[in-house]
Amino acid sequence: MSQPIVSVNHAVKTFVVNKGLGGKKYVHAVNDVSFDIMPGETFSLVGESGCGKSTTGRLINHLIVPDSGEVYYNGQDISKLSEKQMRPLRAEIQMIFQDPYGSLNPRIKIQDQIGEPLLLHTDMDPAARLKRVHELLRLVGLGPSHGERYPHEFSGGQLQRVGIARAISVNPKIIIADEPVSALDVSIQAQVLNLMKKLQEQMNLTYLFISHDLSVVEMISDRIAVMYLGSIVEIADKRDLYAMPVHPYTQALLSAVPIPDPTVHKERILLEGDIPSPVNPPSGCLFHTRCAHCTELCKQQVPPMKDFGGGHQVKCHYAEKFSGKSAEKTL
Amino acid sequence: MAERLLDVTGLTTTFRTGKKTSVTAVNNVTFSLDRGEILGLVGESGCGKSVTSLSIMGLFEDTAGKVASGSIVFDGEDLTKLTTKQMRSIRGKRISMIFQNPMSSLNSCMRVEAQLIEAIRLHNDVSKSEARQRASKMLSAVGIPDPEQTLRSYPHQLSGGMSQRVMIAMALCCEPEMMIADEPTTALDVTIQAQILELMKDIRSRNNTSILLITHDLGVVAEMCSRALVMYAGRIVEEASVEELFASPIHPYTVGLIASVPKLGSGVTSLPSIPGSVPDLSAMPQGCKFAPRCKYAQAVCRQTEPELAPVPGGNGRKCRCHLFGKEEGKEAQA
Structure with missing residues (x-):
């Protein structure tokens, strides 16, 4: 088996909020998260707002540093690197953001924005850079004439193509795509997803795909991790996760997605209440406040991550009962 | 037959963009809503679905927008002819609205x-x-x-x-007879969305409230509505019962829209998409507004705009397409 390109090992990240009279409080944004991303695959993080999926993405490209735990990139622990030591690696880890308009500078021509990573990471002369920019524009389905324009002259879908062109300009190994299609209409969303798939094949890219939309994730991913309140509750192969979700949260999440087919009438698991505040996470299993199968054990003890083989991991005390299988090992 | 509550006929809403220029956001929109019915209004951003709802509520005072023509008959009364004061006694009392962003x-x-x-x-x-x-x-x-x-x-x-x-x-x-829900769950997470949708269904069956549900999410439409209108570039392009709409969409835009939504559990790895993007309101193409993105488009589509015509034997179903009924032409193109 090949080496993982990214490996996150028991990463923890908390942010300080409210340094007021009550003393410091902490948001537990990422809580003991571990996973591996293999070269060439699309690994997705799904979850509802505030579950820590974006923070996890930012840990990987060193925009933030974990409080404890390690993040390995190609076997090297990057969580301890300084900004300067990190810089040469940045070309290999690129990012696509959610809001395509907000992630581009409104006063700079598109061709200069796409060319900027080339300016920083390569020693191309201006003519070679421009040639490469035109090549990139064609690759994402735009023309060289688009390079002369400014961001406000584009539609949302076109801007997201520009964002992708900029991310792939320096031949990265891995791209972190944080909700890249959430701001787009469905007909445009399909165009961008297809483009990302095509580029992955052409350039042998690895994606970390962050999204709240389970239908989109199913289309693009190979493996999926479901997050809840800063921790991963289930990791599985795409097929396993959608065919037989084990964790009660995954089951509820999947059943809540409206299906665009009026002839399908599925049994819906309605979750009670809201997501608890990450400032004050519940004791024991983080999901116990909303879980229909909750017992005393769940309220008191944090469940271990159990491995059911084939890369299927579930963080639930009763995972054996829900899956009908016995765990191969406990991590 | 259910009792008719709202009849919108030929609604056209324009926005002033300069001293003498304006854009038409909603163009000749006609539809009706029965008591106790949930009607879906679907379309992508900028297609005029929210402007339609604001027109019904009469919320264009002191803005660049105005209802240029058409009538909105609510329970026998034309809302476009009412004074501000009369409108105020209806708004919130008999017709109320839920907006996208609760915060x-x-x-x-x-x-x-x-x-x-x-x-x-x-x-x-x-x-x-x-x-x-x-x-x-x-x-x-x-x-x-x-x-x-x-x-x-x-x-x-x-x-x-x-x-x-x-x-x-x-x-x-105030126990309204009609509720307009403009993207009521778009800002919410899926598990919360499921709760709110259940609640809305519950209210409908308890009070026989009519709901005009505006959304871009076809999944929500399939689950909530009995009938749906598909809007594109300020026009209704198709009207059908939800079962028919998803089973056999007619308009090429509806077909493309439904195909481009990834369906949970279907295991697809690539999606058919509609090429191009929505036209700019100030630079609308002549003829059918969807023609530039339509793979079946012919000369007639680029010259004259089709009418929203009833589909023969279609049970109140309507479609705005030149080529419908001329299947031979479609197949020849495809």
Whole structure:
């Protein structure tokens, strides 16, 4: 088996909020998260707002540093690197953001924005850079004439193509795509997803795909991790996760997605209440406040991550009962 | 046959963009809504679905927008002919609205109770304490576990799902005959969305309230509505019952839209997409507005705009396409 390109090992990240009279409080944004991303695959993080999926993405490209735990990139622990030591690696880890308009500078021509990573990471002369920019524009389905324009002259879908062109300009190994299609209409969303798939094949890219939309994730991913309140509750192969979700949260999440087919009438698991505040996470299993199968054990003890083989991991005390299988090992 | 509640005929809404220029956001829109019906209005951003709802509510005062022509007959009364004062007695009382972003639709400086009491007392001659009791009842009706606590809260102390429940309670507190829900769950997480959709269905069956549900999410339409209108570039391009719409969409735009939505559990790895993007309101193509993106487009499509015509034997089904009924032409192109 090949080496993982990214490996996150028991990463923890908390942010300080409210340094007021009550003393410091902490948001537990990422809580003991571990996973591996293999070269060439699309690994997705799904979850509802505030579950820590974006923070996890930012840990990987060193925009933030974990409080404890390690993040390995190609076997090297990057969580301890300084900004300067990190810089040469940045070309290999690129990012696509959610809001395509907000992630581009409104006063700079598109061709200069796409060319900027080339300016920083390569020693191309201006003519070679421009040639490469035109090549990139064609690759994402735009023309060289688009390079002369400014961001406000584009539609949302076109801007997201520009964002992708900029991310792939320096031949990265891995791209972190944080909700890249959430701001787009469905007909445009399909165009961008297809483009990302095509580029992955052409350039042998690895994606970390962050999204709240389970239908989109199913289309693009190979493996999926479901997050809840800063921790991963289930990791599985795409097929396993959608065919037989084990964790009660995954089951509820999947059943809540409206299906665009009026002839399908599925049994819906309605979750009670809201997501608890990450400032004050519940004791024991983080999901116990909303879980229909909750017992005393769940309220008191944090469940271990159990491995059911084939890369299927579930963080639930009763995972054996829900899956009908016995765990191969406990991590 | 169900009783007709709302009849919109030939609604055209324009926005002034300069001294002499304007754009038409909603163009000749005609539809009707029965009592107790949930009608879906689907389309992508900028297709005019929200402007249609604002036109019905008459919310264009002091803005660049105005209803240029057409009539909106609500229970026998043409809303476009009413004075501001008359409109005010209908708005909130007989037709109410739920907006997309609950956080920004509530007043952040007022407690929930003050906002609900205001809405109730505006339309009903009741004392403050009676209104408060009613507000508390409404909150428990929309599934808020501790209404007293919530009444005393400010909006920032509530979660997104809770605020949307407060918005719905406010919309319901005068027992309206019709509710316009403009993307009511778009800002919410899926598990909370499921709760709110259940709540809306429940309200419909309890009070026989008609709901005009505006959304871009075809999944929500399939689950909630009995009939749906598909809008594109300010026009209705197709009208059909939800079963027919998803089983056999007719208009090429509807076909493309339904195909481009990834379906959960289908295991697809690539999606058919519609090439190009939505035309700019100020630079609309001549002829059929979808022609530049349509793979079946022919000369006639680029020259004249098709009418929204009833589909033969289609049970009230309508479609705006030149090529419909001329299947041979379509197949030859494809």
